[in-house]
Amino acid sequence: MPDNTLVVNTVLGPVPADQLGYTEVHASLLSVVPGAEYAPDITINRAEVFEILRDKLTAFHNAGGRTIVDASGMFHGRNLTIALPILENLATATGVNIIASTGMGPEDMLGGYFLTPQTNPPTPWPAEKFADLFTKEITEGMVVPRVERRAPAGLIVTLSTEAGMTATDESLLRGAVRTSLATGVAVSHTFGADPLAEIDIALDEGIAPERLVLRGIGRREAPVSDIAARGVWLGIDGAGQPALVKELIDAGHVHRIILSSGAVGVAKGHDAPEAEFTTVLTDIVPELLAAGISQADITQITDTNPRELLAVR
Known part of the structure; x- marks a missing residue:
């Protein structure tokens, strides 16, 4: 039975975890390469961004989606003054629970301040300073630049450099x-x-393994069985993954799969992947059903697993 005392942090405040429904854990609403907002050839129009995202979230809701996580962290669009108010207004307008995230990475996407703060000699930020920054975004609220803090983050995201983890x-x-x-x-x-x-x-x-999701399973020949043996959540993004999902279910890992579209609603400074917020519901789930996966297992992956991950514990 679900624990009705557990909640999830959304941009409109805490929501009971058992009310999340179908949940996209890994998506991006407004995704902006840090610094792109200053480029002369890029415009970010608040009304236009809102309309595009409202239409995409409405389609998501109509397809059965109920909750979406903007998993792009602090500095890929959410740092803009318009971003958090847009997320709040979208949640109100569409009825979709929107969860924002704190965190950042990889190193080459950090501003110089976070690489060489005011120390002599200059040194990268230590873990405790990042922890203090991220913790305040949860306990005090996320930063609306130059305005205020409000709404707690509901997920902490980090990314490593693809070629190999750096010290930062x-x-x-x-x-x-x-x-x-x-x-x-x-x-x-x-x-x-x-x-x-x-x-x-x-x-x-x-950290307990069940509080960590490793995102990117299925890419670059990752040692999936060894990762699964660690007990962490297995984050699988994008279309073209039903075979891997079935393989993991057959291996007994249905209770550790986090399946998401990896879609980007509005991208600035980079190309969005060829996926929509509805991709799992409209494309991947039918493929899984056709492959013999039970509806109970699918509900476990799309509803129960995200609830277990995102509940504040």
Whole structure:
């Protein structure tokens, strides 16, 4: 039976975890490459962004979607003054629960301040400073630039450099885990070249495996069975993955799969992937049913698993 005392942090405030319904854990609403907002050839029109996202979230709701996580972290669009108010207004207008995230990465997407703060000699930020930054975004509210703090983040996201985790990437991950331990909010980590070593870093900080989702399973020949053996959540994004999902279900891992579209609603400064917020519901779920996966297993993946991950514990 669900625990009705558990809640999830949304941009409109806490929501009972058992009311999330179908949930997209890994998507981006407004995704902006840091600095693109200053480019002369890029415009970010608040009304236009709102209309595009409202239409996409309405389609998501009509297809059966009830909750979506903007898993792009602090500095990929949410740092803009317009972003958090847009997310709040979208949640009100569409009836979709919207969960925003704190966190950042990889290193080359951080501003210079976070790489060489005011120290002599200059040194990268240590894990405890990242932990303090992320924790305040949960306990005090996310920053609306130059305005205020409001609404707690509901997921902590970090990303490692694809070629291999840097020292700053490691500080980010350790800081994210310390934030999770302090707040009860889960961590989503996109791994680099050595996912097992990165899991071990997180576990070394004391996080329970069920509070960590490793995003990017299925790419770059990741050692899926070894990752699954660590007990973490298995984050699978995008279309073209039903075979992997079936393989994991057959191997007994249905209770550890987080399946998402990886879609981007509005992209600025980069190309959006060829996926919509509805992709799992309209494309992947029918393929899984046709492959013999039971509706009970699908509901476990699309509704129950995200609820278990996102509930504040």
